[in-house]
Amino acid sequence: MNAVIQLDDVHKIYHTGEVDVHAVRGVSLKIFPGEFVALMGASGSGKSTLMNMIGCLDRASQGFYLLDGTDVSKLNRDELADIRNLKIGFVFQGFNLLARTSAAENTELPMLYVRHHLQSHERRERALKSLEIVGLAQRADHHPNQLSGGQQQRVAIARALVNQPALLLADEPTGNLDSQTSIEIMGVFQKLNDAGITIVMVTHELDIASYTKRTVILRDGKILTDEPVKNRLIAENELQKLRAAQQAVQLA
DSSP: OOOSEEEEEEEEEEEETTEEEEEEEEEEEEEOTTOEEEEEOOTTSSHHHHHHHHTTSSOOSEEEEEETTEEGGGOOHHHHHHHHHHHEEEEOSSOOOOTTSOHHHHHHGGGGGSSSOOOHHHHHHHHHHHHHHTTOGGGTTOOGGGSOHHHHHHHHHHHHHTTOOSEEEEESTTTTSOHHHHHHHHHHHHHHHHTTOEEEEEOSOHHHHTTSSEEEEEETTEEEEEEEOSSHHHHHHHHHHHHHHHHHHHHO
16 A cells, blocks of 8 residues: 655755754654544644645655655646645634635635636535535535534535545644534544545644544654554543434434
8 A cells, every 4th residue: 555645754944044943854754545643742843844744835855755656846836736736635723714705615615726627516516515524514505604613614624625635634623622622523533534534633632632543743853753542442432422412412
């Protein structure tokens, strides 16, 4: 099985005046189809820089990076934009939804930037399918101010999925949510991962990382540990309790 992400001895050096900041130092990492990986580390550990390179938002200073079999170091700016739009779905801490646009129209946005443009009815159909996956098809015509924080994040996830990417990148996706809503959103990510979608998530919260299958911890730009998640069962039990409570409310 070929890796979705293959990093070999990757470095990132920022030149700021007379000082060179070595943000990532010789990271080698493989992530395979169907994995759910958390990137963790303190501020300044290099996790955000590494995520930006994985997402083709920044280039490595040296080293080798294959994304779904493509050597991204050889791509020009337009080709990088294409690969970001077609192979990667992004979910951020801030939902980044357009305020005056419906959930369905927000979900359609990535399809407007592909080279092979889809007809409007095709965009609508794919957007509704993505919203259905995250349980929001019935809110397709609602605007962000008519949705809760958790529902807005579900729309953001649907938008990330609409081009059927090889990889979903989530940067602190529960950072703006309360504890119960965070559990719900992690349940959505688990459902997507169970369906075969590869997910890499940056988080600083251990309880959120416990919903993933593998945790990579960085320190000073290097991988400190890379291990399977041991207490995933605890997180799944919490999710089951939440679902049972929600069903009880619906039946009452």
